[in-house]
Amino acid sequence: MNEIIESRKPPVATTGILGWLRANLFSNWVNSIISLFVLYILIQFIPWILNWTIFAADFKYNFKGEEIIDRTMCSRVLDPENGGACWAIIYVRFYQFMYGFYPREEVWRVNLSYIMLAVAVVPLLFDGFPFRKHFLKFTYAFPIIAFFLLNGGLGLQEVSTNKWGGLLVTLVLGCTGIALAFPLGIILALGRRSNLPVISMMCTLFIEFIRGVPLITLLFFGMVMLPLFLPEGINMDGLARVLVAVTLFQSAYMAEVIRGGLQAIPQGQYEAARSIGLSYWQMNMKIVLPQAIRISIPSIVNTSIGLFKDTTLVIIVGLLDLLGIGRGALADTTWLGLAYEVYFFVALVFFIFTFAMSRYSLYLEKKLKTGINMGAD
């Protein structure tokens, strides 16, 4: 009875590709029919999409080998049967899509900012990054550097923000909105849960007001009403006004997301923190917020992705973000009718950024799960 039973290998059909197929695609007959149907759709559409976007598409030259300079030269206009996408519109207007109307001789400043953004953000996102501490000092300094680099001043020629456009505006709005809203949201969330009724009421009012109003309304508010609140003689930049609106909007959402995380922290954590003598701020910075933010990561990324996409609404108040530049391109008679290409490209650029955010949040969740098992009970 007390013999040790050797471990055996599992039956063949449950592992390997066959096992996977059987478990995931053909586990029963309904499942099998759905799998086959999806497979049929994919076979029908994938080649067509690949053909249209890549194999039959024009990039700089049409199928005759001529350089495309207007819509009439596109293969799909010349030969509607066989021609694919005409990416020449993107190629010709690529500069605008990336930088708007930023002066060409100054564009190195934007490119440098993009590179510096990467250097500032990557070490922030990955805590195993070599010499992370030193890089983070740069991360904190980056917003100031980027401001002067993009805007001018300190010996650099001034480039007013109405010349900014395209991806530049999208990134400035998205990054600034997310970066400023995060600390603001934390403060608002803590404020809403504060024991001091005045603070809690003010934060609640602010959050509920901002959340109850559409972003477009806030954008109009920033454009039209914000200058009324400023002292006379001070003229606030248009982009800055929109940034204020976007940041306020995002911070209210961020506050609610973080408050959700805070509510999941058991009372015992607060009591333990206080019983060893931590102050209110120490308790929040060291014990409560690290855990609350960890819990809220999926929602934080979710609202950040939402904001990044919502920046396209600034077209309403006259700023030309990536989508705005695209619509401008479509209004140009030389390129009339190339809406598919333009929207596809704009969508692709947005997708690259939002997909990266989404993957990063999955990576974080996975990483933070190791070692964290919220107590044995």
Next chain:
Amino acid sequence: MSEDSIISLQNVNKWFGDFHVLKDVDLEVKKKERIVVCGPSGSGKSTMIRCINRLEEHQEGTIIVDGIELTGNLKNIDSVRKEVGMVFQQFNLFPHLTVKENITLAPIWVKKMPKAEAEELAMQQLEIVKIPEQADKYPGQLSGGQQQRVAIARSLAMKPNIMLFDEPTSALDPEMIKEVLDVMIDLAEGGMTMIVVTHEMGFAKTVADRMVFMDEGRIVEQAVPDKFFNNPDSDRTKLFLSQILNH
């Protein structure tokens, strides 16, 4: 308040809403004295010791801990919390920090101790609770008994004069109770002032200098263990003891 009291509760009353949880509680604890508090659930024993480090606020009466009166004054509360360690039923370790970080946190941030010194201190405390090998694990990787011993080490790292234990073994599997009680017995023998809320009567008989029995928010009886267990004055105490000792 008598001369050598380190903790003094005088006429303390507390309500949760309309519910009167502590009724005219008087308790004097001398330095190095070991008090075990017992009583049925809902009798206010946890609330009483939580008032001593101001996790709960009392509404009437005076509480003086180590010469400091507990009032709304935040500075006083902070100084008392530095003097008083507390161990909870649910351990309440910080799950996002390693065992060592759990222990070094308060010395580093409250006492402004250099990190290296705090880590050395943490290792000493882990030696005392006999689990130095777990220093780099996360709380979730430890057994309940080990977690509770880390919680004790975390409190001890602040070098408190007084330790409060709020049912420290109630959430533990029977096998793990002994390892936690052993640590607490060592601590008692080392001369720590302790107030322990527990139903571990074996432990009480071994270490308590005085038993305190509470019921319905009142201290019903206080006596040395010998008298308390063998010849209590109150019928309520007799009933309670007969229920927990004869099962």
